Amino acid sequence: MSDSFKQPSDLPIEEATKVPVEWLRLDHENPRLVASREISGDASIISELYRGEELGELLQSLASNGYLDIEPLIVELVDGALTVLEGNRRLAAIKLFREEHLAEEVFKAGGIRIKIPEISDENRATLDRVSAYRVASREDARAYIGFKHINGAAKWESFAKARFAADWYKKGQVSLITISEKIGDSHDTIKRMVNAIYVLDQAARDCKFDLNDRIAPRFNFSHLYTALSRSQYMEFLGLGAAWTSYDPEPNPIPEDNVDALLEVLQWIYGSKENEREPVVKSQNPDIKNLGQVLLNDEGLTVLRTTNSLSEAVASIVPPSQRLSDSLLKARSAIRDAANSLRGFDGRDQALIDIAEDVSELAQTVHQRMKKKAELDAG
Numbered sequence: 001m002s003d004s005f006k007q008p009s010d011l012p013i014e015e016a017t018k019v020p021v022e023w024l025r026l027d028h029e030n031p032r033l034v035a036s037r038e039i040s041g042d043a044s045i046i047s048e049l050y051r052g053e054e055l056g057e058l059l060q061s062l063a064s065n066g067y068l069d070i071e072p073l074i075v076e077l078v079d080g081a082l083t084v085l086e087g088n089r090r091l092a093a094i095k096l097f098r099e100e101h102l103a104e105e106v107f108k109a110g111g112i113r114i115k116i117p118e119i120s121d122e123n124r125a126t127l128d129r130v131s132a133y134r135v136a137s138r139e140d141a142r143a144y145i146g147f148k149h150i151n152g153a154a155k156w157e158s159f160a161k162a163r164f165a166a167d168w169y170k171k172g173q174v175s176l177i178t179i180s181e182k183i184g185d186s187h188d189t190i191k192r193m194v195n196a197i198y199v200l201d202q203a204a205r206d207c208k209f210d211l212n213d214r215i216a217p218r219f220n221f222s223h224l225y226t227a228l229s230r231s232q233y234m235e236f237l238g239l240g241a242a243w244t245s246y247d248p249e250p251n252p253i254p255e256d257n258v259d260a261l262l263e264v265l266q267w268i269y270g271s272k273e274n275e276r277e278p279v280v281k282s283q284n285p286d287i288k289n290l291g292q293v294l295l296n297d298e299g300l301t302v303l304r305t306t307n308s309l310s311e312a313v314a315s316i317v318p319p320s321q322r323l324s325d326s327l328l329k330a331r332s333a334i335r336d337a338a339n340s341l342r343g344f345d346g347r348d349q350a351l352i353d354i355a356e357d358v359s360e361l362a363q364t365v366h367q368r369m370k371k372k373a374e375l376d377a378g
Contacts, residue, residue, distance in 0.1 A: 008082045016072040016133045021094055024073070024132070025081045030088050031164035043102065046092045047110025051217065058093045059117055066123035067094065072131035074141050082132060085141045094127045142168050142182070159221035162193035169194055169248065176247060194248045196225035199261070202251050207262040215270030215278055223268050223283055232291030237261055264294075267303070279309035289313050327365075334358070 005011055008023045026045045033048045049055060073087035084091050096102055096116055103114045135141045145164070165179050176194065180187040203209035211219060227233045234241060238257035253261050267290060270278035280286040289309055293299040296316040303312035314322070337355075344351065 008077055008080060011077075011082070011132070011134045013134050013136050016131050018069075018129045019075075019082065019132045020129055021091075021098065021127065023082050024075065024091055024130075025078070025083045026091055026095075027083050027085055027088055029138075029167065031160040031167065033163075041105075041109070042092075042095060042099075043105035043109040045088075046096065046102070046114075047106050047112050049089060049092050050106070050112050050114060051110065055089060055093055055096075055114070058089060059096060059114075062093055062097065062127070063117040063119040063123065066126035067130060069126070069131050072133040074145065075132045075134050076136075076138055076141070077134065082134070084132075085135070085138060086145050090130075094130070097124065097127055139171070139173065157219075157221070158193065158225075159219055162190075162197050162221060162225070165190050166194045166197040166248075191248065192225045192229055192244055193221075195244055195252065196221070196228055198248050198250055198252055199228060200224070202253055202258075203261055203265055206251075206253075206255075206258045209262055209265050211269075213272050215272060219269075220283070223280055223287060224265075226283060227264070227268065227287050227291065230287070230291045232295050233264065236291075236294040237264065263304075264290075267307075267309075276307060279303070279307060279312075292316065330362075334362075 005017065005019070008019070011017050011019065026042055028045065030045070030049075033045065046055075067090075071087075073091065074085045075082035076085055077083075096106075096114060097119055103116055107113050142164075165176075168174065168179055169176055174182075176191055177187055180190045200209075200211075204211075228237075228239070229244060231241065233239075234243065236257075237260055238254040239252060243252060266274070266276055266278075268278055268280045268287075270276055280290060286309060293303050293309065293312045293316060299312045299316040302315045303309065306312070317325075
């Protein structure tokens with residue numbers, strides 16, 4: 001390390017150099033940041049990173065081992081400081097150790113209480129200077145960062161992948177095909193993800209949808225881009241049937257369907273402000289079932305009234321199918337009971353009463369079905 005560098009602008013480009021941590025800044029454009037509202041200050045950024053990343057494990061590692069300066073941070077000179085394009089988790093953890101009041105500020109910003117482990121003076125000293133690799137611009141680092149976090153050893157969640165690709169695409173300098181090639185993912189997957197990012201951006205702008213209002217701690221982005229590829233959602237939201245075949249464009253949802261978009265997002269993710277639980281509990285089969293309900297007037301009314309996907313789905317199933325499904329389930333249950341008779345010791349009168357009730361119900365169903373069949377045949 002040379003002491004000839006008196007300020008961040010002295011650092012050579014495309015060369016790893018040890019720098020004071022005070023020169024480093026967290027990246028407000030970090031793809032890991034899920035919040036749709038404006039991110040301001042280190043506390044807000046760290047709050048978002050802690051919510052979706054394992055910062056606790058990294059803090060414990062630094063406390064136990066100090067900073068292992070193996071891989072340099074990738075940085076860009078912005079307004080006289082070094083913005084960290086790659087390595088924000090590491091910098092966030094270092095800052096939590098070095099800045100005494102930061103953990104309390106994080107709690108105020110995001111309601112997250114971070115416990116900072118004890119660290120020895122020897123290990124704390126490793127947090128003063130770290131290796132950084134300066135690039136001329138964010139563009140110069142995109143391909144490396146994208147490959148590392150999308151197909152490499154340090155994979156991002158799907159939302160971070162999509163945000164990264166969308167931000168790159170919005171610069172207008174490269175095509176989605178080029179982006180897909182550089183980060184090693186399929187063109188169709190990247191296109192679906194970026195289209196979903198454009199939908200989220202429109203929702204944040206046009207109907208004030210805030211990802212921080214969701215119920216679940218983790219943001220399941222795949223729910224959204226999977227839904228948007230299904231024909232029922234396309235029709236409900238006014239999207240063309242082949243909209244994902246074209247390159248993404250801003251404001252994909254027609255103005256008349258913006259309210260419908262907010263409904264879909266709240267059914268998928270819930271709303272703390274409106275005290276509405278998400279109806280999608282898992283991607284399969286809930287995304288499919290919700291899509292079927294969206295295009296059925298009765299089912300949609302039930303869903304809007306009860307916020308129950310199971311009730312809405314039940315309301316759109318034809319009576320003949322409900323009867324068939326119920327009979328098949330009942331037969332399966334009775335067979336299970338018959339196979340378990342060895343567990344009955346003959347002394348539990350309540351079980352005998354239940355069996356008698358089941359028998360009577362089965363006979364009633366059978367007799368009514370036979371009578372109706374005879375009438376239809378006559």
